[in-house]
Amino acid sequence: MTEETVSDTASDAVATGPLVSLKGVDKHYGALHVLQDINLEIARGEVVVLIGPSGSGKSTLCRTINRLETIDSGSIAIDGRPLPAEGKELARLRADVGMVFQSFNLFAHKTVLENVVLAQVKVRKVPRAQAEATARELLERVGVGAQADKYPAQLSGGQQQRVAIARALAMKPKVMLFDEPTSALDPEMVNEVLEVMRSLAAEGMTMVVVTHEMGFARSAANRVLFMADGRIVEENTPDAFFTAPRSDRAKDFLSKILTH
Numbered sequence: 001m002t003e004e005t006v007s008d009t010a011s012d013a014v015a016t017g018p019l020v021s022l023k024g025v026d027k028h029y030g031a032l033h034v035l036q037d038i039n040l041e042i043a044r045g046e047v048v049v050l051i052g053p054s055g056s057g058k059s060t061l062c063r064t065i066n067r068l069e070t071i072d073s074g075s076i077a078i079d080g081r082p083l084p085a086e087g088k089e090l091a092r093l094r095a096d097v098g099m100v101f102q103s104f105n106l107f108a109h110k111t112v113l114e115n116v117v118l119a120q121v122k123v124r125k126v127p128r129a130q131a132e133a134t135a136r137e138l139l140e141r142v143g144v145g146a147q148a149d150k151y152p153a154q155l156s157g158g159q160q161q162r163v164a165i166a167r168a169l170a171m172k173p174k175v176m177l178f179d180e181p182t183s184a185l186d187p188e189m190v191n192e193v194l195e196v197m198r199s200l201a202a203e204g205m206t207m208v209v210v211t212h213e214m215g216f217a218r219s220a221a222n223r224v225l226f227m228a229d230g231r232i233v234e235e236n237t238p239d240a241f242f243t244a245p246r247s248d249r250a251k252d253f254l255s256k257i258l259t260h
Ligand SMILES: Nc1ncnc2c1ncn2[C@@H]1O[C@H](COP(=O)(O)OP(=O)(O)OP(=O)(O)O)[C@@H](O)[C@H]1O
Pocket: 029, 032, 034, 052, 053, 054, 055, 056, 057, 058, 059, 060, 061
């Protein structure tokens, strides 16, 4: 049996398991124990919102899921496969795990269209004409179809962030990670980005979202995880979490963010 057959069989066998699985994950930055025994399973189509105080490890946790950060111990699997360490397999994993950051990270010297085309051609080996068609369709879907031939700097922050989402979607990811995607935006642009995320969630995309937008968490999340000091301290449905947080850390956190 070839190696390819073995892995295909393996992926068939796990197609019903969790899409993202973290088991006993630990990470240190020097003396700082930034992730402490993280155990987390995310089902297909589930939307998980990650909240918690600054420095609690939310971004680090997201970044370990597509291996932008390595871990010290424990294991992480996407769709039943352990995260590859390097090479082509890692590039493929990165394509399976879309990530949208606070800063838009678009290529400044490429047009909006080219930003969405590029990785499809380079990583997914999609023929250019097909990649362009997909890019136009996705730009249309996030409401910036008319901006395709402009450069990122000619767009508003909200438009740029929607392009960043389209770019990630162009890779046909299995899961999308959003790390404070609206934090750098002017208030009037926040909603246009949240709307795109809401419709993605409604279409069944598996999502991990770090956000301070509690309205989004309440309306779109299946589950809220509250992190403090590198641990998942509490997890619950949004309703239960926001109306009756159990831990003092969560109560304290919510009283601060919900009253400001
Ligand atoms: N590359 C790094 N080297 C050393 N320490 C780091 C590094 N990246 C993050 N840290 C530290 O790890 C801790 C967790 O950081 P992280 O960015 O994951 O927190 P966060 O919950 O996302 O916070 P915020 O809400 O401010 O974005 C912080 O104390 C931070 O200073």
